[in-house]
Every structure is written in structure tokens, then in C-alpha cells.
Amino acid sequence: MTWPPLREELRGLAPYGAPQLSLEQAPVQLNVNENPYPPSAACVADIARAAGEAAAGLNRYPDREFVELRAALAAYLGQDGGRDLTPAHVWAANGSNEVMLQLLQAFGGPGRVALSFAPTYSMYPEYARDTLTEWVVGHREEDFTLDLDHARDLVLERRPSVVLLPSPNNPTGTALPPEAVGLLCEAAGDGLVVVDEAYGEFRRAGTPSALELLPDHHNLVVTRTMSKAFALAGARLGYLAADPAICDAIRVVRLPYHLSAVTQATALSALRHTDELLAQVDELRAERDRTVAWLREQGLTVADSDANFALFGTFDDRHAVWQALVDRGVLIRETGPSGWLRVSMGTPAEMGQFRTALTEVMKEMS
Structure with missing residues (x-):
């Protein structure tokens, strides 16, 4: 047996992760869809106070059902279209990555199928792999929307236990219309339809x-x-x-006390500052729309985006473009279909540096 005794299907695989460069190497970091604006000073002070209070009791395990946090999250979602939600309707974990993994642990597994439509979030097949769930992938149209007849037929054919539908989609930024969600929920029968709204707050006005x-x-x-x-x-x-x-059902597979007391305190503090934190979202939406318009003015193709990023292309050698931008101190993401690149929205100053660098690179390569 080869040491270490790793599962055969995992041998030779690299761990997931976008390239990480230091600020010295790339002062403008626009590659992982982070919010470029840190929490407000008032929010930071609230987090520090709440974390300090939690620290005084770190000799004890945290509330494993995190009822207070679930109630606060239910109240927040109630302001964004969630009707009559209670703590019993809400679950949380260490990032939406762990939420997704727990869903596949509980509802996937050997003999079961997870399904999505490419291009889509590159971690989805890894969740399936890690839970020994068969991974099935359909495909999107050229504009990255779903052909609903194709999507429904594939769901009916493969009978997945979990359908993963990001909206807005990563890496394209494409949002799903409500009729697509409803149609696939009906086609899935007792299978789960998971609409991943990691970027939901950035959707354009009128997108439910x-x-x-x-x-x-x-x-x-x-x-x-x-x-x-x-x-x-x-x-x-x-x-x-x-x-x-x-x-x-998810509570059956979650690890004991999986959300630390400090994590719970931090999240509750942030929710107390929802209005001021989400005020930054409006700025990022505007920056996205300006960036999409500018990229199109340069003759590039840009996917319609309801997220805090833009997918643009196409380039004969996208890696050369990516590297040339890095050489100018701007880090974006080489992801999505062949020939495309993705840029996260940064501050106006950062986006100005991105535009300057990309203009130089395109002129140099023309």
C-alpha cells in the first residue's frame, strides 16, 4: 500500500483554492469576491465587546443549537422575502461551504446523485466527491442561462437527491428567474433543490x-x-x-458544538449593524454596473451579473492576460469557461487601477 493510505480517488489531487499572493506581490486583490470594505468601526467595537464576553466563558462548550443566532438570522431573512421564518427554519455552519457539505452528508451519499449545471461553482463536485455522492452535470446556454426544458429533463432522468442551483451563479453572476426554481422543485420530487444565494444581496433591483x-x-x-x-x-x-x-436532518450529521461561541457572538454583532454594513452593497452594485459597462466599451464580452463580480472575455490566452495583470500588481481570477476571466468588485481606486492595467495589457497584446 502506498503511504499515506489515502483514498485512491483522492491521490494526486490538489486542494481547492484560488491563488494567494501577498499585498507586496499584488496590492490590488480582486480574485475571491471579498467585500473590499471592512466592517465599520462601530461594528468592530461591538464584535470586540461581544467576543470578550464570550471569551470569559470559553471553558464551557457553546450553545450547540445556537438558538439566538438562528432567531436573528430568521429575522434578517424576513426582511428579504422570507415569510414566517422561525429559528426552526434556519441552520448555520462555518461558512456556506460547511452548510453545503452537511447537506450532502445528510442527503447525498453512495447510490445517490447530486446535480448542477456548468459552468458553476467549482466546489460543488468536491462536496459530492467527499460524500461519495455521484456527480452529474448539465450545461448552460451560451449566455449562461438555463434551458428549462433541458434542466427539467435531466432532473427527471437522473432523479438527483440534491440539485445545486447558485443564484447568482458563480463564476458567471447569472441569476435564476423564480419560474426556474419552481419548475425544478416540482421536477425533483422529494429531492432537495438548493438555491445558493451567497451573492444574493448584490442582485439587481427587481430580481427576487x-x-x-x-x-x-x-x-x-x-x-x-x-x-x-x-x-x-x-x-x-x-x-x-x-x-x-x-x-x-442536518443536525444528525453536524459535528458536536460546530459553531464556536466566538463565531456566534461575532455574527450576532454584525447582524446588529445590518443597515450600515449593507449600505456598502449599494456602492458595490454601482461599481459592478460601471465595470460591466466599461468592459463592454473595450469590445469585451461580459456576462450579465447580479453578483459582486464580472466574468469577461474572451481571450486566446487568458493565462497570459492574468499574468500580465499580476505583473502590474492586480490579481483577478482565472476561472470559468476557457478564455474567460473574473474580476471581483473593489473600491473605486482599486477598480481604477484594474482598468488602467487591463488597458495596458490589451494594448500590449493587440
Whole structure:
């Protein structure tokens, strides 16, 4: 046996992760869809106070059901289309990544299928792999929307136990219309339809949240994160809203006391400052729209985006473009279909540096 005794299907694989460069190497970091604005001073002070109070009791395990946090998250979602949500409808974990993994642990597994439509978030097949769930992938149209007939037929054919539908989609930024969610919930039968709204707060005006459909579909799950809109990527807090029976099922596979007391205190503090933190979202939406318009003015193709990033292209050698931008101190993401690149929205100054660098690179390579 080869040492160490790793599962055969994992041998030779590299761990997931975007390239990480220091600020000295790339002062403008626009590659992982972070919020470029840190929490407000008032929020930071509140977190420090709450974490200090939690620290005084760190000799004890945290509330493993985190009822106070679930209640606060239910109240927040109620302001964004979630009707009549209670703590029983909400679950949370260390980032939406852990939420997704727990969903696959509980509802996937050997002999079961997880399904999505490419291009989509590159971690989804890894969740399936790690839980020994068969991974099936359909495909999107050229504009990255879903052909609903194709999507429904594939769901009916493969009968997945979990359908993963990011909206807005990563890496394209494409949002799903409500009729697509409803149609696939009906096609999935008793299988779960998970609408991943990690970037939901950035959607354009008039684009509804799938939260509005929860009362109509017992198999619908809507996931969110505090990493993006709430500027808490370093805190690692993701959550979902679903039928209470789904939340109860996840409790079977969650690790004991999986959310630390400090994490719970941090998230509760941020939720007390929702208005001021989400005020930054409006600025990032405007910056996204300006960036999309500018990229199109340069003759590039840009996917319509409801997220805090833009996918643009196409380039004969996208890696050369990516590297040339890095050489100028600007780090973006080489991801998505061949020929495309993705830029996260930064501050106006950072986006100005991105535009200058990309102009230079395109002129140099023309």
C-alpha cells in the first residue's frame, strides 16, 4: 500500500483554492469576491465587546443549537422575502461551504446523485466527491442561462437527491428567474433543490430571492453567507433557510458544538449593524454596473451579473492576460469557461487601477 493510505480517488489531487499572493506581490486583490470594505468601526467595537464576553466563558462548550443566532438570522431573512421564518427554519455552519457539505452528508451519499449545471461553482463536485455522492452535470446556454426544458429533463432522468442551483451563479453572476426554481422543485420530487444565494444581496433591483418561494416548496433550501455582503469572510458564517424537517436532518450529521461561541457572538454583532454594513452593497452594485459597462466599451464580452463580480472575455490566452495583470500588481481570477476571466468588485481606486492595467495589457497584446 502506498503511504499515506489515502483514498485512491483522492491521490494526486490538489486542494481547492484560488491563488494567494501577498499585498507586496499584488496590492490590488480582486480574485475571491471579498467585500473590499471592512466592517465599520462601530461594528468592530461591538464584535470586540461581544467576543470578550464570550471569551470569559470559553471553558464551557457553546450553545450547540445556537438558538439566538438562528432567531436573528430568521429575522434578517424576513426582511428579504422570507415569510414566517422561525429559528426552526434556519441552520448555520462555518461558512456556506460547511452548510453545503452537511447537506450532502445528510442527503447525498453512495447510490445517490447530486446535480448542477456548468459552468458553476467549482466546489460543488468536491462536496459530492467527499460524500461519495455521484456527480452529474448539465450545461448552460451560451449566455449562461438555463434551458428549462433541458434542466427539467435531466432532473427527471437522473432523479438527483440534491440539485445545486447558485443564484447568482458563480463564476458567471447569472441569476435564476423564480419560474426556474419552481419548475425544478416540482421536477425533483422529494429531492432537495438548493438555491445558493451567497451573492444574493448584490442582485439587481427587481430580481427576487428564492426565499419568497419557500412556503410553496417543501424541498427548497436557500443558502446564504455573511462572507460577502456583511464583510465577514474571516468569520466563516454561512446559513440556510428550509423546512424545519430539513434542518432537523442536518443536525444528525453536524459535528458536536460546530459553531464556536466566538463565531456566534461575532455574527450576532454584525447582524446588529445590518443597515450600515449593507449600505456598502449599494456602492458595490454601482461599481459592478460601471465595470460591466466599461468592459463592454473595450469590445469585451461580459456576462450579465447580479453578483459582486464580472466574468469577461474572451481571450486566446487568458493565462497570459492574468499574468500580465499580476505583473502590474492586480490579481483577478482565472476561472470559468476557457478564455474567460473574473474580476471581483473593489473600491473605486482599486477598480481604477484594474482598468488602467487591463488597458495596458490589451494594448500590449493587440
